[in-house]
Amino acid sequence: MPQFIYRAMDADGSIIPGNMDAHNAPDLELRLQRMALDLIDYRETRQRKPLFGSRAVKRRDLINLCFHLEQMSSAGVPLLDGLRDLRDSTDHLRLREIITDLVEKIEGGLQLSSALAAYPEIFDPGFTSLVRAGEQSGKVNEIFRDLAENLKWQDELAAQARKAVTYPAFVLLVVVGVMFFLMIYLVPQLTAFIKNMGQELPFHTRALIALSDFFIHYWYLLLAMPVLLWQGTLWQLRRSERTAFAFDRLLLRIVPVLHKLVMARFATYFALMYAAGIPVLECIRLSEGIANNRVVAAAMRRARELIAEGHGVAAAFRQAGLFPPLVVRMLRVGESTGALDATLRNVAYFYNREVRERIERMQAMIEPAMTVVLGLLLGWIMLSVLGPIYDTISSIRI
Structure with a gap:
């Protein structure tokens, strides 16, 4: 089209x-x-x-969409009427365009899940599969309620992550600005006075002068280096699948909270899809796409292959590696009791709480750490500048 x-x-x-x-x-x-x-x-x-700015459909727009459709379907309002009401009431232009197209596709004979699949950049395969399962089971309202709750959890977690990063990023920006000011403007004036004293300078003072000279002559490299490093890393990750895989593995090792976040996302989506009646192998296949980590996706793929070969769910995930003992244990319990979705919801609750607590602790630790770094920087400058001056004054005999 x-x-x-x-x-x-x-x-x-x-x-x-x-x-x-x-x-x-x-x-x-x-x-x-x-x-x-x-x-x-x-x-x-x-x-x-491309969709940028106000035209992009954000997570909160999807939450409103799911909540609206859940309320309408629970009240017995036909799906088309609910979509038309949402189309006429939303102020989001792109979302209105999408809903208009959904209405036309459904009027043309498609199911809602098939119409949603035409927009994979907005409705991921897990989303559309859940809607399809709800259509087959007649529980579309429950599916939209679960989707809304899951999207709310993701939005709250993203808000906490932004809150944890915003303040340290601002403080880091201030520290970098202060450092540039000290090294380019203040330190050269003070060191010029120190050099005129004619005495031998200590090592830390000479190091400060050398660093100040580097800032003065190569400040553009210092500003361009982070940007070039970031762009080069992105280029290499897009170019080499092996590099991207190694980078994802490194992230899991140096950022422990990321591993727990991936496990929480996996358990939540797996429980939603399994409770909706989606087969286990299909649940795992769809979970590979929402992991957002190649290492975890490869482990899920290995577990899916083992299950297809006849292994149990818990045994397959244990042999695949990477999955913590808690996840494997709860999978074993759910597999033996037939309540796999309930046990996975317990796993998701545990990891959700731990991720939230980790983020709060990280935020509490970053603030004093930044203060200490700034204090050490200022202390080094004061020691390097005032130390020789104090030694000179002490050597003067009255």
Whole structure:
């Protein structure tokens, strides 16, 4: 289906740009009319316009979508009517475009899960598989409720991670700015006075002067180095699958909370999909895509292969490695009792709580650590500058 970039006008007379899939120009105009927009001009393009800024569908938009559909389906409102109500009430232009297309696809005979699968960048395979399982079991409202709760958990966890990173990043920026000011402006003035004393300088003072000279002559390298290192790392990760695999393994080792976060995500999604009636092998296959870590995904793939060969679920995950004893133990209990989803929810609860506590402890430790680093930096400068001055004054005889 062609992609059109358009400009339209809403009821208030505001010009709204956008992009949308349509069969032709009349189809584009009809779709915009359903969104209460009047087409002004358009052009066809073969390249899908990337979604940035306010046009990107964020996690909170998906939470609102799931909550709305859960409430509507629980009240007995037909799916199409619920989607039309959401389309007419949302202010998010991109989401309105997507819902308009979903309505058209469902009116054309597709199920909701098949219509959602046309937007894999927004609705991942796990999301669409859960909706498909809900359609088959007649429990779509419960699926949307579980999806909304899971997305809320992810949003809260992301908010905590941002909170834990924002303050240290600000403090680090201030420390770097203070260091540049001291090394480029203040230290040269003080060292010029120290050199005029004519005495031999201690090692830490000479090191400070050398570092200050490096800042003065190569400041552009210091500013460009982090950017070049970051871009080079991203380029190498995209270029080499082996490097990306090794990088993911390194992350799991140096950031322990990341391993627990991946286990929490895996247990949550696995429990949701298994409770919805999705087969175990399919649950594991879909979990590989949401792991966001190649090492964990490879371990899941190995476990899936072992289960397909006839091994038990717990035994397969134990032989695959990487999965903590708690996960394997709870899988064994769930496998023997037939309540695999309940035991995995317990695992998810345990890891969710531990991840939250780890993030809070990290935030509490980073703040004093940054203060100590700044204090040591200032102490080194003061010692290197005032030490020779004090020695000179002490050697003066009155």
